Amino acid sequence: xxxxxxxxxxxxxxxxxxxxxxxxxxxxxxxxxxxxxxxxxxxxxxxxxxxxxxxxxxxxxxxxxxxxxxxxxxxxxxxxxxxxxxxxxxxxxxxxxxxxxxxxxxxxxxxxxxxxxxxxxxxxxxxxxxxxxxxxxxxxxxxxxxxxxxxxxxxxxxxxxxxxxxxxxxxxxxxxxxxxxxxxxxxxxxxxxxxxxxxxxxxxxxxxxxxxxxxx
Numbered sequence: 178x179x180x181x182x183x184x185x186x187x188x189x190x191x192x193x194x195x196x197x198x199x200x201x202x203x204x205x206x207x208x209x210x211x212x213x214x215x216x217x218x219x220x221x222x223x224x225x226x227x228x229x230x231x232x233x234x235x236x237x238x239x240x241x242x243x244x245x246x247x248x249x250x251x252x253x254x255x256x257x258x259x260x261x262x263x264x265x266x267x268x269x270x271x272x273x274x275x276x277x278x279x280x281x282x283x284x285x286x287x288x289x290x291x292x293x294x295x296x297x298x299x300x301x302x303x304x305x306x307x308x309x310x311x312x313x314x315x316x317x318x319x320x321x322x323x324x325x326x327x328x329x330x331x332x333x334x335x336x337x338x339x340x341x342x343x344x345x346x347x348x349x350x351x352x353x354x355x356x357x358x359x360x361x362x363x364x365x366x367x368x369x370x371x372x373x374x375x376x377x378x379x380x381x382x383x384x385x386x387x388x389x390x391x392x393x
Contacts, residue, residue, distance in 0.1 A: 267330030307390035
């Protein structure tokens with residue numbers, strides 16, 4: 178089946194909530210997106226519509242093929258999100274937000290939206306473990322959990338956490354400026370439903386976390 182949306186349907190997809198994928202549109206538009214496999218209707222009231230992974234890829238401009246994992250010790254910097262809200266993954270080239278208060282409101286709203294997505298998409302309605310969206314967006318999901326808990330990402334002017342992809346499936350690497358911050362990040366991720374473990378890079382002896390979303 179051809180899953181390319183029409184211009185009107187694409188506008189509905191582009192306007193989806195950047196974290197939860199919740200859609201707003203006419204019933205005809207939403208039904209058409211469901212038929213194309215780009216959205217699904219949640220079985221629980223109020224029966225909202227959400228983007229499927231295929232719909233998320235269209236919204237983010239992804240071709241739908243897995244990215245090639247680079248086999249290197251230092252995980253690569255992920256591409257920036259094209260959504261309205263983007264989790265801060267940390268890095269020397271990342272600028273501080275223009276308003277700390279405004280950013281705090283955005284992060285809190287995004288985290289609450291993610292918990293709601295867990296409730297609506299996990300089979301048992303659980304909010305204490307990651308959902309499918311998080312497994313499809315590992316770096317962004319882990320970074321959101323850290324920032325929502327008050328951790329500061331690394332920027333050009335200040336130290337902080339960094340979240341990076343890894344060659345391992347369903348795992349991200351988290352770096353921190355010192356052992357205390359790294360341990361605090363591990364505690365946060367564990368409370369957010371992730372399974373973190375602390376490791377040492379063989380060549381650089383740098384300590385880091387390898388974290389995966391918990392399934393049960």
